[in-house]
Amino acid sequence: MAVRCRRGLEAILAEELATLDKGSPGGALVPELRSDPCGGTRVEVMLSGRLDVLFGARTMLSIALPLPLRKLDPGADLAAAVAERLLSRESLEILRRFTLGAIRYRIDWAGGGKRRAAVFRAAAAVEAGAPELVNDPTQSTWDVVVYEGAGRVRVELAPRLPDPRFAYRRGDVPAASHPTIAAALARIAGVRADDVVWDPFVGSGLELCERALLGPYRRLVGSDRDPRALEIARENLDAAGARDAELLQRDAYGGPPPGDAPTLILTNPPLGRRVERTGDLDALLDRFVEGAARALAPGGRLVWISPFPERTEAVARRSGLRPEALQRVDLGGFDAQIQSFHKAAVQPQASLDRGDGRRGDRLDRPLPGRAGRGPQQAELRGEQHRPRRQEERHEHRDDHPKPPRPIGGWVAGHAVEPAEGRRRRRG
Numbered sequence: 001m002a003v004r005c006r007r008g009l010e011a012i013l014a015e016e017l018a019t020l021d022k023g024s025p026g027g028a029l030v031p032e033l034r035s036d037p038c039g040g041t042r043v044e045v046m047l048s049g050r051l052d053v054l055f056g057a058r059t060m061l062s063i064a065l066p067l068p069l070r071k072l073d074p075g076a077d078l079a080a081a082v083a084e085r086l087l088s089r090e091s092l093e094i095l096r097r098f099t100l101g102a103i104r105y106r107i108d109w110a111g112g113g114k115r116r117a118a119v120f121r122a123a124a125a126v127e128a129g130a131p132e133l134v135n136d137p138t139q140s141t142w143d144v145v146v147y148e149g150a151g152r153v154r155v156e157l158a159p160r161l162p163d164p165r166f167a168y169r170r171g172d173v174p175a176a177s178h179p180t181i182a183a184a185l186a187r188i189a190g191v192r193a194d195d196v197v198w199d200p201f202v203g204s205g206l207e208l209c210e211r212a213l214l215g216p217y218r219r220l221v222g223s224d225r226d227p228r229a230l231e232i233a234r235e236n237l238d239a240a241g242a243r244d245a246e247l248l249q250r251d252a253y254g255g256p257p258p259g260d261a262p263t264l265i266l267t268n269p270p271l272g273r274r275v276e277r278t279g280d281l282d283a284l285l286d287r288f289v290e291g292a293a294r295a296l297a298p299g300g301r302l303v304w305i306s307p308f309p310e311r312t313e314a315v316a317r318r319s320g321l322r323p324e325a326l327q328r329v330d331l332g333g334f335d336a337q338i339q340s341f342h343k344a345a346v347q348p349q350a351s352l353d354r355g356d357g358r359r360g361d362r363l364d365r366p367l368p369g370r371a372g373r374g375p376q377q378a379e380l381r382g383e384q385h386r387p388r389r390q391e392e393r394h395e396h397r398d399d400h401p402k403p404p405r406p407i408g409g410w411v412a413g414h415a416v417e418p419a420e421g422r423r424r425r426r427g
């Protein structure tokens with residue numbers, strides 16, 4: 001199977017896939033990262049169990065069965081090549097074996113565009129070779145996805161299946177997170193059973209829903225200045241089974257909610273694309289990062305999406321947060337960066353001497369656990385899983401000589417391609 005995700009999430013997807021299908025006759029999935037000019041970046045797995053096992057991967061966008069590559073000579077008709085692939089033995093075997101009822105398909109060009117004439121020619125050739133294959137863009141049971149590049153054509157058969165993963169979404173807000181991005185943020189943050197999680201820009205609540213589904217927590221708190229968003233978040237969180245989540249109307253820049261300091265601030269803030277087009281968003285997000293650094297309990301984490309990566313990373317460092325993972329991601333036509341920052345478990349001596357006693361910088365209640373860095377997260381970054389004692393020594397350092405890693409690096413023995421377009425600027 002070729003499994004795809006938003007660009008930048010490949011390593012997280014691979015890590016998720018590796019946890020699936022452990023009980024099947026073939027054993028756990030062994031994801032392999034692939035990237036080539038004809039087929040883009042994807043994670044490939046050999047699946048021996050049920051197809052719906054793949055819905056366990058919450059960062060996945062699509063699944064498809066790839067057909068063998070076909071050479072495409074210069075000037076050759078792409079439509080004829082697509083028809084030839086669809087009529088191949090492998091294709092017919094897949095379509096006949098896995099379709100209930102009529103085999104209806106639509107052709108999707110991965111490079112974009114409708115290319116109606118090419119679709120027409122391909123469909124006519126397919127009909128001539130196998131009349132049971134019906135080109136029906138409105139009621140298709142299969143998407144036939146066509147990739148071309150480097151003198152080759154690659155055809156993938158993507159079954160159109162009902163996706164149960166995000167059924168909790170009862171409502172939406174403008175600029176709601178894409179659920180696979182929310183799932184990635186929650187996964188990067190990791191699970192600590194004692195987590196006090198705060199999403200200060202909660203919107204429709206997808207980050208909190210995904211965090212709730214991932215594992216236990218002590219408190220889930222979402223806040224937003226828009227009461228309508230809070231109503232929608234309530235519906236979504238209830239549907240996700242997080243009825244205990246607390247929702248408050250408040251300004252994100254006005255400090256954390258009352259009660260215990262958050263151990264995890266997990267959020268997708270306004271990114272300046274569809275809403276919140278004010279010119280001072282960068283300065284506001286600087287303030288937000290400074291506030292988050294103050295609000296977090298010692299050992300806490302801020303995991304969020306930044307539209308101004310270099311700037312917010314610098315503010316975070318100045319505010320005493322250590323970058324743990326930085327990964328550029330495609331948010332649907334523009335890039336931003338997932339940033340994971342950790343606050344030292346014990347405050348460095350220099351700031352103790354300042355005696356500023358800020359909320360969240362409490363020294364009286366060191367957190368149990370490994371400051372949110374489970375073995376899974378360490379593995380995701382290709383690190384060795386360090387024992388706690390050594391980790392704590394590292395947390396005590398004032399300087400942070402090791403640069404943060406991009407998420408991924410080395411997963412299941414395969415190098416992860418860096419996200420494309422690293423230098424692309426926001427529009």
Ligand SMILES: C[S@@+](CC[C@H](N)C(=O)[O-])C[C@H]1O[C@@H](n2cnc3c(N)ncnc32)[C@H](O)[C@@H]1O
Binds near residue numbers: 269
């Ligand atoms: C990008 S959306 C959040 C998307 C959310 N993660 C979701 O899943 O729907 C940003 C949210 O921040 C809220 N917001 C913007 N500025 C705010 C502020 N100063 N304080 C609190 N909420 C704010 C907006 O009302 C909006 O709901």
